[in-house]
Amino acid sequence: AQSVTQLGSHVSVSEGALVLLRCNYSSSVPPYLFWYVQYPNQGLQLLLKYTSAATLVKGINGFEAEFKKSETSFHLTKPSAHMSDAAEYFCAVSDGFQKLVFGTGTRLLVSP
């Protein structure tokens, strides 16, 4: 079975600082990986996904993630944090048709 591990339940950054949210995966086959964001009292919104076409994936709102097979990682980054980025971020791996296995989430806090 596929799984993902998100390191750090909370990450705090200052506005304008680099955002780095960590995700490591475990998969016996080439994985399909996703990052979703959840704002308070809302559902999940897709930020980006890796489907083996390119190791560096660009998403919405200035986020990107790099797939590193040697490190089994798919970390999410953004060069400059904005207050509106404060939310909870989930890494997920596909484990069959329309079945996602999610990490435990990382809450991003952005201070002025």
Add this chain to the structure above:
Amino acid sequence: KAGVTQTPRYLIKTRGQQVTLSCSPISGHRSVSWYQQTPGQGLQFLFEYFSETQRNKGNFPGRFSGRQFSNSRSEMNVSTLELGDSALYLCASSAYGGTIQETQYFGPGTRLLVL
């Protein structure tokens, strides 16, 4: 295009009751998945329907069931509610449901509180 809609948005029930939640996928989408989100267990897959057939099921007791109608709308039902069923229930739809890397689009969820 309208997004995934879920009704009701909030629900309060008591232990032992049953509840039905509804999900309308994005127009043209044929696959609907359900997830449960709780502070303790996080996001967990419940089941997925495609063309009115359940194709995949998570590790939940039989009290959790679902169905899909010919117009792709889906309902999930929880019978004999327990306190631990309090959660945010999220529905997601995808266009074809034919590949494992297909994007799922999530609705805003139904927040269920069991007293």
